[in-house]
Every structure is written in C-alpha cells, then in structure tokens.
Amino acid sequence: xxxxxxKENVIYQVYPPSFKDSNGDGWGDLRGIxxxxxYLQELGVGIVWLGPVYQSPFADNGxxxxxxxxxxxxxxxxxxxxxxxxxxxERGIKLIMDLVINxxxxxxxxxxxxxxxxxxxxxxYYIWKPPGPDGKExxxxxxxxxxxxxQWDDQTGEYYLRLFDRKQPDLNWEHAPMREEIYSMIAxxxxxxxxxxxxxxxxxxxxxxxxxxxxxxARHPRGQEFYKNGPRIHEFLHEMYTRVLAEYPEIxxxxxxxxVTMEQVKEYTSPDRQELNMVLLMELMxxxxxxxxxxxxxxWTLKELKDKIxxxxxxxxxxxxxxxxxxxxxxxxMIPHLFGSGEHREAAxxxxxxxxxxxxxxxxxxxxxxxxxSNTHYGSIEDYHDAGTIGFYRREIEKGTxxxxxxxxxxxxxxxxxxxxxxxxxxxxxxxxxGKPWIPVNENYNEVNAEQQMQxxxxxxxxxxxxxxxxxxxxxxxYGDFRLLLTDHDQLFVYTRSLGDERWLIxxxxxxxxxxxxxxxLENELQADGFHSERQRLLGGRSxxxxxxxxxxxxxxxxx
Ligand code: GLC
Numbered sequence: 001x002x003x004x005x006x007k008e009n010v011i012y013q014v015y016p017p018s019f020k021d022s023n024g025d026g027w028g029d030l031r032g033i034x035x036x037x038x039y040l041q042e043l044g045v046g047i048v049w050l051g052p053v054y055q056s057p058f059a060d061n062g063x064x065x066x067x068x069x070x071x072x073x074x075x076x077x078x079x080x081x082x083x084x085x086x087x088x089x090e091r092g093i094k095l096i097m098d099l100v101i102n103x104x105x106x107x108x109x110x111x112x113x114x115x116x117x118x119x120x121x122x123x124x125y126y127i128w129k130p131p132g133p134d135g136k137e138x139x140x141x142x143x144x145x146x147x148x149x150x151q152w153d154d155q156t157g158e159y160y161l162r163l164f165d166r167k168q169p170d171l172n173w174e175h176a177p178m179r180e181e182i183y184s185m186i187a188x189x190x191x192x193x194x195x196x197x198x199x200x201x202x203x204x205x206x207x208x209x210x211x212x213x214x215x216x217x218a219r220h221p222r223g224q225e226f227y228k229n230g231p232r233i234h235e236f237l238h239e240m241y242t243r244v245l246a247e248y249p250e251i252x253x254x255x256x257x258x259x260v261t262m263e264q265v266k267e268y269t270s271p272d273r274q275e276l277n278m279v280l281l282m283e284l285m286x287x288x289x290x291x292x293x294x295x296x297x298x299x300w301t302l303k304e305l306k307d308k309i310x311x312x313x314x315x316x317x318x319x320x321x322x323x324x325x326x327x328x329x330x331x332x333x334m335i336p337h338l339f340g341s342g343e344h345r346e347a348a349x350x351x352x353x354x355x356x357x358x359x360x361x362x363x364x365x366x367x368x369x370x371x372x373x374s375n376t377h378y379g380s381i382e383d384y385h386d387a388g389t390i391g392f393y394r395r396e397i398e399k400g401t402x403x404x405x406x407x408x409x410x411x412x413x414x415x416x417x418x419x420x421x422x423x424x425x426x427x428x429x430x431x432x433x434x435g436k437p438w439i440p441v442n443e444n445y446n447e448v449n450a451e452q453q454m455q456x457x458x459x460x461x462x463x464x465x466x467x468x469x470x471x472x473x474x475x476x477x478x479y480g481d482f483r484l485l486l487t488d489h490d491q492l493f494v495y496t497r498s499l500g501d502e503r504w505l506i507x508x509x510x511x512x513x514x515x516x517x518x519x520x521x522l523e524n525e526l527q528a529d530g531f532h533s534e535r536q537r538l539l540g541g542r543s544x545x546x547x548x549x550x551x552x553x554x555x556x557x558x559x560x
C-alpha cells in the first residue's frame with residue numbers, strides 16, 4: 001500500500017466565519033486564523049482544510065463563489081492569505097482549500113453574462129433548458145432545498161439547473177472551455193503554494209445529458225443518487241488530474257462525494273486511475289437521522305456503525321483511500337446528537353476521538369470537536385442564518401405547525417448548530433470576537449473553552465493531542481489491518497489493528513451505562529487470530545477496573 005503524508009496526518013477543518021475574528025466585526029477572518037496558528041501546532045494537526053474565503057455574496061457562507069481569484073474583504077486580503085500559507089508552512093502544517101466547482105454564485109460574471117442572451121459566449125457555461133412539453137420544468141429533479149432543481153429566468157425565458165440554492169447555478173461540465181477556465185484557476189491557487197483541495201460536491205459535476213425524469217424514490221432531496229456519479233465523472237476527474245494536478249505531485253485532493261458504492265470509491269481513489277486521493281466517508285453522518293426526511297431523527301444501533309466501518313474497510317482501504325469524520329459544518333455536531341450533552345459529555349467526546357483516530361481512514365477534526373463543543377439551540381428563528389433552515393421554518397409555519405415544534409426539529413438537524421463561534425476562553429463571546437458575533441456563541445463557553453482545556457491534562461483537548469501524537473509515532477494506526485471482535489455485541493465496539501509485530505486492541509464502551517467486558521470471550525477471539533492477549537494500556541481507561549467499564553470508556557491496548 002502506498003505510504004504518504006495525507007494518510008498519516010490528521011486534517012483539521014477551519015470554518016472561517018466562526019474560527020476567530022481579529023477586527024471586532026463579529027465575522028471570523030484570516031488574521032484571526034493567523035493569530036491561532038500556535039494552537040493548531042500544539043494540537044499537532046498536519047493539514048488544515050480552510051473553508052471557502054473567496055469573493056461571494058454569502059448566500060451559502062461562501063459556497064457560492066462570485067470570483068475565484070479574490071479573497072472576500074470580510075476575510076482580509078490576498079496578502080493575509082499568503083501570510084497564512086507561510087505561517088502554516090513554517091510550522092510544518094499544510095493547507096488545503098475548498099474547491100467549489102459544481103456551481104458558482106449567480107453573481108459570478110460568467111453567470112451574469114450567461115443569462116443575458118441565448119447567444120452569449122458564456123451561455124453554455126451553465127445548464128439552460130426550455131420548459132418541458134407541459135410548459136413546466138424540464139424534468140422532475142429536486143434540489144437539496146426540496147424545491148424544483150430548475151430555476152426560471154425571465155430574461156431569456158428558460159430554466160437553469162441548480163442542485164443547491166437558487167443563487168448557486170450548476171456549471172456545465174460538458175462545455176470544454178468552461179473546464180479549461182477551472183483548470184487555470186486551480187493552477188493559480190497551486191502556484192500560490194497551497195497543498196491541495198477539498199472538492200465540494202464533486203460527484204455531481206457530470207449530469208445525464210438526456211436529463212430524464214428521476215424515478216420517484218430518487219427525486220427526493222436526500223435520494224439524488226440519480227444525478228450523482230454521472231456518465232462522464234471519471235473522465236472529467238482524470239482530465240483535471242492530467243491537465244493540472246499532475247504538475248504538482250506533492251499535493252492532495254479529497255472529494256466530498258455523497259452516495260457512493262464501494263466500487264465507485266475505488267474508481268475515484270485508486271492511485272493508478274489518477275482521479276482523487278481520497279473521498280470522505282459521509283455515511284456516519286446519517287446515523288440517528290431519518291433517511292428521506294432532512295428534518296427527522298430516529299433511534300440508532302451500534303450495529304449500523306460497525307457495519308459501515310467494516311464495509312468501507314473491506315471495500316476501499318487497500319485499493320483506494322478515504323477520510324473519516326463525525327463533525328463538520330454541514331450537520332449538527334454528531335457527538336451531542338448521538339450521546340447527549342449531559343453528565344458524560346466529556347467522556348463521550350474523548351471516546352469518539354479515540355474511535356475516529358483508530359479506525360481505518362484519515363481522521364478529520366472539525367473546529368471545536370477537540371474541545372467537545374456542543375450544539376447551539378437558539379430560542380428564536382432570528383438567530384439562524386442557514387437558508388435551508390429558514391426556508392424549512394417558513395414552510396412549516398405556513399402549514400400551521402407549532403413554532404416551538406419546528407424549532408425543536410431545527411435543534412436536532414440544522415447545520416447552524418455546529419457553526420457557533422469557536423470557544424477560545426471564558427472572556428465575553430468566548431474570546432471569539434470583541435464585537436457581536438454573526439451567530440450567537442454557545443452559552444457554555446465558561447465551562448468549555450480552549451484556554452482552560454489546554455492546561456488540563458485530562459481535558460478533551462489533551463486527549464486529542466495525545467491521539468494525534470500517537471498517530472505520528474505508530475504506523476499501525478494508519479496502515480494496520482483492521483479486524484472486528486465481539487461482532488454482535490450491541491454496546492461494545494472492539495477491534496484490532498495490526499502491522500507486522502505491532503498489534504493493538506481497542507475496546508470502546510458506546511453505552512451510557514457501565515458494561516462488563518467479556519474478557520474470556522475476547523481473549524479466545526484474540527488467540528484464534530494468533531494474537532497474544534497480554535496487554536499494555538497505551539491510552540484511556542478511566543476506571544482502571546478491568547472488567548467493569550464506565551459509560552463511554554475507551555482504551556487502546558498494545559498486545560505484547
Ligand atoms: C457542500 C458544502 C456545503 C454547501 C454545499 C453547496 O455540501 O459542504 O456547505 O452548502 O456543498 O456548495
């Protein structure tokens with residue numbers, strides 16, 4: 001298996017609006033990030049993924065780009081960005097940027113030109129269609145906001161396709177001149193010295209050129225298998241690789257590719273195919289959520305989690321590669337979602353840290369996860385900013401649903417829950433800003449903040465720091481074979497990682513209560529695999545008791 005830095009390092013996601021504000025306007029900025037580089041170095045992360053900081057009207061917090069070559073003034077200047085790259089590199093940390101190329105903003109000059117006339121040289125940069133025979137939308141596709149994916153435009157009397165918001169028209173990847181523009185832009189950023197990209201919604205860039213109606217179950221907002229992984233997707237990615245990425249052999253790419261089969265993961269990420277380095281294992285984010293209703297929750301079982309980890313390991317670990325995460329800017333924080341924010345909050349946060357750093361795949365840490373930050377539950381819709389959340393609230397209120405009930409659903413599912421400012425200290429606004437933050441800070445910043453946790457050897461922060469340090473020291477955490485033990489246990493997640501003579505046993509109690517560990521059975525299973533069962537504790541194990549494990553207790557043992 002290919003050994004490389006993007007498998008060995010931990011990737012830390014900075015969500016720029018909420019990381020650190022340096023000028024008191026309540027909005028995070030590049031100077032703010034620069035002021036926290038020592039923090040990132042102390043944590044030990046090797047790669048930072050910076051969310052989009054390009055010019056944008058902010059209909060989707062920057063995932064709607066109106067100029068790929070400019071830094072938004074609210075984030076700072078190009079010089080600030082160059083200083084950030086240099087500051088990270090001085091500390092041995094790499095920087096990858098978000099590459100949003102499935103769509104642009106409707107305020108991008110390409111779209112502005114495209115919409116003026118059917119003869120515009122930019123017309124084919126986007127996907128325009130006349131109304132269908134019934135005078136309605138060209139087909140039945142739905143967007144992520146659960147409206148038609150087709151947006152009517154009066155100027156030329158046609159619809160344009162937008163899989164996301166109406167202000168995010170989809171680019172037309174069938175049009176070669178548009179692709180060339182994208183490749184030039186990629187080269188511009190790589191020439192600045194960045195180390196790669198996280199490619200947003202990348203498996204949606206190739207659409208079925210016939211634009212047929214989707215089957216009923218696939219036109220639903222969460223079931224768009226239909227327009228993902230389209231017919232020319234591999235050709236486009238390989239072309240991007242050969243035309244531009246190959247010129248920069250040290251860089252890395254990670255694709256956001258929801259709804260993929262294991263065959264597709266291998267196609268996207270096998271090194272010999274020259275497409276992407278890895279895709280994100282996104283399925284963990286769906287645990288405890290209703291599959292078709294973007295606003296519902298449901299009970300979950302440990303079996304589901306085990307099945308997903310085993311499926312990806314067997315399907316993609318050796319031939320391809322993937323990143324693992326359970327927190328990001330697009331979902332409420334998963335740890336409080338799955339385990340609550342009650343008395344065992346810290347234990348659960350540390351347990352998930354141990355889990356994510358010891359299962360196969362590159363770990364992604366979302367800002368604040370290393371502090372065990374919880375979700376915000378704002379009491380009024382006025383405090384929410386996400387367009388999808390506000391649209392859902394409005395539609396429900398129009399239907400006559402009780403406002404409190406709608407807010408309750410929003411608390412469980414709105415992605416704004418994870419977007420509250422980083423909690424740096426016990427100062428006003430958690431030390432994020434001297435002004436009024438664009439979105440309210442979580443009230444618990446006095447108890448949960450970086451300043452205090454950095455001094456506490458037992459904090460979530462210190463635990464993450466130890467895990468990251470272990471990953472640097474022990475290749476078994478990266479390249480080791482994975483094997484599940486106590487397969488059917490519905491509260492304990494137990495597995496081995498092994499590489500040559502280095503053999504580790506990881507025992508995790510996923511339950512909210514004490515559990516007795518069936519050591520005899522476990523030792524038999526280890527011996528059947530040819531492993532010794534004598535163990536040394538490397539990390540974790542709060543209780544110190546061998547058989548009775550505390551709620552969310554997690555321990556890494558070395559088998560000797
Ligand atoms: C990705 C981003 C998300 C954004 C969407 C549209 O899923 O992570 O934040 O809204 O793409 O660009």
